Amino acid sequence: MPKVWNKGEETLDPTIEKYEVGVDYLYDGRLFKYELAATIAHVIQLEKIGILSKEEARNVINVLKALYQKYGNVLPLSIEDEDIHSKVELLITQELGDTGKKIHTGRSRNDQVITILRLFEKEELLETSLLYTDLLEAMIEFAKKEGKKILPGYTHTKQAMLVNVAFWIAGFIELSLDNIQFIKNILELIDKNPLGSGSGFGVPLQLDRQLTANLLNFSKIQTSPMAVQNSRGKYEAWIVDSLWNIMNDFSRIAEDLLLFNMDELMYVKTNDNITTGSSIMPQKKNFDVMELIRARSKIVLANSFAIKNIISDLVSGYNRDTQEVKEPLIKSFVIVKETIQTLKVVFANIEFDEEAIKKHLSRGIFATDLAYKLVKQNYSFREAYKIASQKIEELEVKDNIIQESIKNRISEGSPATIDLKKYEKKIKEEKTTLKAKSDTFKECMKKLLEG
Known part of the structure; x- marks a missing residue:
């Protein structure tokens, strides 16, 4: 398909084209819904500032909505399509001729792609x-x-x-x-x-960026x-x-x-x-x-x-x-x-x-419990720790010991207090x-x- 950037003389080598597009076209198709929504918001803005007439804006929006009705959320792309922005602009231009050629006014693929990615991410x-x-x-x-x-x-x-x-x-x-x-x-x-924001340097038009922010559910403008x-x-x-x-x-x-x-x-x-x-x-x-x-x-x-x-x-x-x-x-x-x-x-x-x-519990799993039992009997923790370490072999894995171990863990967030x-x-x-x-x-x- 013709490239939006083609000035009439360029003939891009197919090997270069394939390498530049890479696998991007496979993922761009998933962003179709967001491209349509962002373009509708942009068209409403272009009508407000006088770039599009009311009738032109209505016609473009009707085409965009028809594309959504036809394809849904995803539009499969080919390498030749290059990206979702170019494909949608081509489809509009095929339907509306010169009117379709106006819709890129005030924007760049640089801000288009960030906009639809931002919508996707949200x-x-x-x-x-x-x-x-x-x-x-x-x-x-x-x-x-x-x-x-x-x-x-x-x-x-x-x-x-x-x-x-x-x-x-x-x-x-x-x-x-x-x-x-x-x-x-x-x-x-x-x-x-x-x-x-255009290509990254501003646009020589008095765009209403707050309007498109509101239309696209953004809470603010990235100035x-x-x-x-x-x-x-x-x-x-x-x-x-x-x-x-x-x-x-x-x-x-x-x-x-x-x-x-x-x-x-x-x-x-x-x-x-x-x-x-x-x-x-x-x-x-x-x-x-x-x-x-x-x-x-x-x-x-x-x-x-x-x-x-x-x-x-x-x-x-x-x-x-x-x-x-x-x-x-x-x-x-x-x-x-x-x-x-x-x-x-x-x-x-x-x-x-x-x-x-x-069956797999070790005796030692109760050693800390024993140490704290001794602390409650007025032993210092270091004394209790040493005594408990010497009594590990005497400890037994029994149901009452198991229940006591859980029950006594009463600090906030512990097993007994969850x-x-x-x-x-x-x-x-x-x-x-x-x-x-x-x-x-x-x-x-x-x-x-x-x-």
Whole structure:
């Protein structure tokens, strides 16, 4: 197809064209909905400042809405299309002729791509966070069912002190709520309208950037055109870091469950819904989905490094290097959302085996409890510590000792004081807030594309 930048004489070598486009066209098609919405907002602005007549603006918007009705959220592209911006402009021009040639007035592909990525990122962060709260609710239900079962806590991979399953789950839920807060902070930082900043140097027109900000559900304008260009890649690195925070916690869950499911321990029982077999060893029940979660957390981390490496040491302004940021960003969202859904299935298909756990408890796991019992008898902690270390072989793994160990751990957040209702309430609050933001964004897109 003809390029929007073609001045009539250029003939780009096909090898160069293929290399320059790379795989970007595969990901640009996913941004079709946002390109249409941003273009509609821009057209409304062009009518306001007199670049388009009311009739021209209405005709362009009708074409854009018809394209949405025809293709939906995604428009598959070819290498020849180059990018989603060029494709949409071509489709409009094919329908409306010279009117279509006016719509690029006041904008550049430089601010177009940042605008549609920003819209994509906002919606994906909200959708991912909502899915995340679904998983946290499932984990709460799991803790209610399995939470009282005992579990050894480990330091240096050695048994340390006795805990329970609710304690194990609560640790991950609290970190998850931190992860959601981190995402909310990023959402606030990136919620700025880049449209109208042009190629990075401003535009010789009195654009109404607040109007397009309002139309596209941005809370404010990203004022400096230079900041707009230099934020590309920086914001994406923040976002992928927030996704890695989630995946890193998932990796720890996966590693714990793999350990607990070892044949030598079997603290955790699985079933055929979540395990695979071996092509040669008939006995195998492989919990290998956990291994893939562990591996994919490293892929998201690598994606973060990739983005930071791509944008490091660039001269200020637009550089085509940033095109390569799109793939690791989109892939990271896909990995996290799929992992969230996978873990929901996992928690629905595992259970802890308390009898197996009891068989593997060491005497030493009660040593700290003994030391504190002596502290309550007015021994100094150092005296109590020494005495307890000398009595480890006398300790016994009995049900009453187990229950006493859990019962006596009364400091806030300890196994005896875990308040699942507090976490449940906080998750519900976060879900309500996120859903309201998500609904507002979706309503904004719907109004532009279908209203």
